[in-house]
Amino acid sequence: QPLVFSGVQPTGNLHLGNYLGAIRKFVALQENNDCMYCVVDMHALTAQLVHEDMRSQTRSITAAFLAAGIDPEKHIVFNQSTVPQHAELAWIFNCVARIGWMNRMTQFKDKAGKDREQASLGLYAYPSLMAADILLYRATHVPVGDDQKQHLELTRDIAMKFNLDFMEHIRRSGYGIDITVGDEPVHAYFPMVEPLIDGPAPRVMSLRDGTKKMSKSDASDLSRINLLDDEENISKKIRKAKTDPDGLPSEIAGLSNRPEADNLVGIYAALADKSKADVLSEFGGQQFSVFKPALVDLAVNVLSPITGEMRRLMADPGHIDAILRDGGARARARAEVTMNQVRDIVGFIY
Numbered sequence: 608q609p610l611v612f613s614g615v616q617p618t619g620n621l622h623l624g625n626y627l628g629a630i631r632k633f634v635a636l637q638e639n640n641d642c643m644y645c646v647v648d649m650h651a652l653t654a655q656l657v658h659e660d661m662r663s664q665t666r667s668i669t670a671a672f673l674a675a676g677i678d679p680e681k682h683i684v685f686n687q688s689t690v691p692q693h694a695e696l697a698w699i700f701n702c703v704a705r706i707g708w709m710n711r712m713t714q715f716k717d718k719a720g721k722d723r724e725q726a727s728l729g730l731y732a733y734p735s736l737m738a739a740d741i742l743l744y745r746a747t748h749v750p751v752g753d754d755q756k757q758h759l760e761l762t763r764d765i766a767m768k769f770n771l772d773f774m775e776h777i778r779r780s781g782y783g784i785d786i787t788v789g790d791e792p793v794h795a796y797f798p799m800v801e802p803l804i805d806g807p808a809p810r811v812m813s814l815r816d817g818t819k820k821m822s823k824s825d826a827s828d829l830s831r832i833n834l835l836d837d838e839e840n841i842s843k844k845i846r847k848a849k850t851d852p853d854g855l856p857s858e859i860a861g862l863s864n865r866p867e868a869d870n871l872v873g874i875y876a877a878l879a880d881k882s883k884a885d886v887l888s889e890f891g892g893q894q895f896s897v898f899k900p901a902l903v904d905l906a907v908n909v910l911s912p913i914t915g916e917m918r919r920l921m922a923d924p925g926h927i928d929a930i931l932r933d934g935g936a937r938a939r940a941r942a943e944v945t946m947n948q949v950r951d952i953v954g955f956i957y
């Protein structure tokens with residue numbers, strides 16, 4: 608049975624990258640799959656330990672899920688900390704994963720800053736908790752932005768090593784499943800997750816620097832379009848977005864070595880549900896003074912209904928909390944099934 612899982616951290620204002628790379632895919636996947644969408648508040652502690660607004664950020668992200676069209680009755684919307692089994696499985700994965708694997712993670716290198724000795728152990732172990740988020744439900748498909756690709760490869764490595772380390776216990780437990788890895792049949796407990804990272808804008812870049820990804824935690828608000836930005840703000844940010852002096856090329860090849868142009872074309876394509884090639888056949892040869900206003904109109908058209916609905920939902924925090932409570936209870940029931948089996952496989956008396 609396919610199961611979709613993904614998470615978003617309550618670390619700041621959601622932006623266009625989160626929408627195109629993640630949330631919009633969450634919405635599309637609901638049609639044919641059982642989906643679980645999680646506000647990963649425990650992960651947010653790795654960005655900043657003491658938050659004044661963790662609760663309001665958690666509600667705001669939940670509101671964005673709902674406003675974008677996620678159905679919390681057919682699917683499960685919850686916040687991570689209400690299901691303590693995430694932390695429990697993460698501990699076991701900390702003992703499965705190798706320090707050498709963690710040392711290769713580029714997100715840690717980016718976020719730890721210069722003085723790595725002063726980074727928290729939580730930031731270092733982030734990918735292990737993320738593997739637990741996904742594998743706790745034995746999820747098979749994970750819609751994410753391109754920046755999370757490496758963490759998903761690590762999730763597969765952790766699943767694989769658990770499956771091999773506990774092979775005999777899994778066989779005796781009777782909880783195993785037959786999967787194929789490459790072409791090899793393997794009797795496993797955890798499935799090999801598949802990342803879903805497609806589309807014309809898998810990594811939306813900063814509007815100020817085409818070599819850096821758009822991020823919630825970027826100090827410059829001009830670097831991103833927030834889901835809560837109004838028309839005036841969106842227009843200002845796109846007008847000010849960094850570009851080179853040339854016009855738009857007519858073919859994709861003309862975008863190479865032009866990261867800012869490539870980024871804006873990718874954003875347009877994703878918002879319009881077109882390919883980059885289609886966008887260039889429409890705008891090739893035009894100047895940014897023509898393309899940018901068209902992009903503003905398109906962005907406002909796509910985002911403003913979501914913004915309006917988010918604001919409406921956020922006016923009633925009690926309603927949002929009730930949705931999270933309900934989702935949390937349903938997630939806990941599933942999590943406990945897995946953890947009972949994992950405790951048994953590992954050899955804990957329970």
Ligand code: ATP
Nearest residue numbers: 615616618624628629751752810811821822823824
């Ligand atoms: P932070 O800077 O705090 O890490 P973030 O913007 O990276 O915030 P996350 O909560 O870490 O947001 O990620 C949520 C989802 O959004 C993930 O699936 C991630 O891959 C996706 N995502 C984040 N930034 C981008 C981006 N610039 N382009 C496409 N997808 C993105």
Ligand code: MG
Nearest residue numbers: 616754822823
């Ligand atoms: Mg991130």
